[in-house]
Amino acid sequence: MASVRVTQLSKRFGPFHALCPSDLDIEDGEFVVIVGPSGCGKSTLLRLIAGLEEPSGGQVFIDSRDVTDVAPAQRGLAMVFQSYALYPHLTVEENIAFPLKVQRLGKAEVRSRVEAATEALQLTALLKRRPAALSGGQRQRVSIARAIVREPRVLLLDEPLSNLDAELRVRMRHEFARLHGRLGATMIYVTHDQLEAMTLANRIVVMSEGRIEQVGAPLELYVSPATLAVARAIGSPGMNLIPAVLQVVDEQGVVVRLPGGERLRADVRAPSDAVGEAVTVGLRPEHLVADDAGPLGGEVELFERLGPLSFAHLGARGGIDTVVAQLPGDRVITLGEALRFGVPPAQVHVFDAQGIALPRLSP
Numbered sequence: 001m002a003s004v005r006v007t008q009l010s011k012r013f014g015p016f017h018a019l020c021p022s023d024l025d026i027e028d029g030e031f032v033v034i035v036g037p038s039g040c041g042k043s044t045l046l047r048l049i050a051g052l053e054e055p056s057g058g059q060v061f062i063d064s065r066d067v068t069d070v071a072p073a074q075r076g077l078a079m080v081f082q083s084y085a086l087y088p089h090l091t092v093e094e095n096i097a098f099p100l101k102v103q104r105l106g107k108a109e110v111r112s113r114v115e116a117a118t119e120a121l122q123l124t125a126l127l128k129r130r131p132a133a134l135s136g137g138q139r140q141r142v143s144i145a146r147a148i149v150r151e152p153r154v155l156l157l158d159e160p161l162s163n164l165d166a167e168l169r170v171r172m173r174h175e176f177a178r179l180h181g182r183l184g185a186t187m188i189y190v191t192h193d194q195l196e197a198m199t200l201a202n203r204i205v206v207m208s209e210g211r212i213e214q215v216g217a218p219l220e221l222y223v224s225p226a227t228l229a230v231a232r233a234i235g236s237p238g239m240n241l242i243p244a245v246l247q248v249v250d251e252q253g254v255v256v257r258l259p260g261g262e263r264l265r266a267d268v269r270a271p272s273d274a275v276g277e278a279v280t281v282g283l284r285p286e287h288l289v290a291d292d293a294g295p296l297g298g299e300v301e302l303f304e305r306l307g308p309l310s311f312a313h314l315g316a317r318g319g320i321d322t323v324v325a326q327l328p329g330d331r332v333i334t335l336g337e338a339l340r341f342g343v344p345p346a347q348v349h350v351f352d353a354q355g356i357a358l359p360r361l362s363p
């Protein structure tokens with residue numbers, strides 16, 4: 001177990017900033033998940049921490065020790081990649097024991113560590129098989145076992161489940177949660193998967209265009225995204241984002257005008273000279289409340305029934321993109337049906353022209 005800290009860490013590839021100078025503090029034993037759109041620098045950050053990439057600037061600390069110039073193998077961490085590179089000619093057992101053989105540990109020690117890792121990942125029945133005779137999920141479990149057998153102080157995982165089917169992903173997600181509970185290791189986990197991020201993380205790091213946008217507990221980011229990039233990155237289906245104009249600023253907050261001329265109140269604070277400025281309104285699908293006189297409406301273009309709840313997609317119109325509304329699972333809907341919604345002012349997010357969230361009125 002170890003804490004990880006990066007200060008002003010950056011990476012340039014030629015003139016291109018893959019990672020702008022960034023600070024991040026990860027506590028001992030934390031499970032931190034990094035999310036953000038493709039190409040935003042997630043793998044780069046992970047590889048810099050691992051020492052697989054040389055930083056253009058800044059430092060990496062593990063347990064307050066500056067490891068910026070320390071070789072990857074000496075940093076006390078292990079990394080699991082999206083593609084599990086197992087040795088095809090070795091059995092599961094030999095694959096898992098391999099890093100320990102390299103370390104020249106005693107036989108008994110090797111056996112007990114391999115046993116612990118295989119039990120943790122439920123691989124005991126597969127020890128004598130070769131990788132070719134395993135399913136994708138089993139192979140990925142072997143590569144994770146191989147990573148933890150060295151008892152790393154920090155485990156780095158770069159989209160470890162992205163090659164697996166949906167059902168396996170869910171099973172493996174639960175295994176990661178259990179594994180973290182059991183090992184207590186510090187974990188830094190990159191994923192595109194909303195559910196993995198929301199359920200596994202103690203804290204989520206949202207990245208965008210080589211920058212850390214916001215760091216916080218999953219619900220904190222979900223409820224109070226600080227920027228448009230965070231609003232886009234967290235939540236599935238995502239937050240509805242609608243261009244609007246700030247029309248009124250008063251003691252109760254603001255009123256925005258939507259592209260069709262409808263007005264919507266939000267209890268956020270804005271400077272009074274911001275009236276007339278372009279903003280973006282953010283509305284979570286579950287905050288749309290059926291209201292015949294509400295400002296949002298449209299015809300149902302697509303309807304997704306998930307069982308306990310449903311999502312109605314209202315067709316784009318008048319400058320507003322498709323709006324997604326969450327409905328009860330038993331709500332009867334016909335395609336083309338016209339629906340109207342309102343949103344309580346406390347649930348309306350407003351982002352300024354720079355994509356920064358306007359602060360809530362103090363309660």
Ligand SMILES: Nc1ncnc2c1ncn2[C@@H]1O[C@H](COP(=O)(O)OP(=O)(O)OP(=O)(O)O)[C@@H](O)[C@H]1O
Pocket residue numbers: 013018036037038039040041042043044045
């Ligand atoms: N060796 C390299 N040379 C040049 N550019 C690179 C190199 N490695 C990464 N990049 C660029 O740096 C940016 C960040 O890449 P990175 O792999 O960190 O993204 P990512 O967030 O992990 O994306 P994904 O979700 O697709 O894996 C990308 O634009 C990528 O093209």
Ligand SMILES: [Mg+2]
Pocket residue numbers: 042043044158
């Ligand atoms: Mg990546």
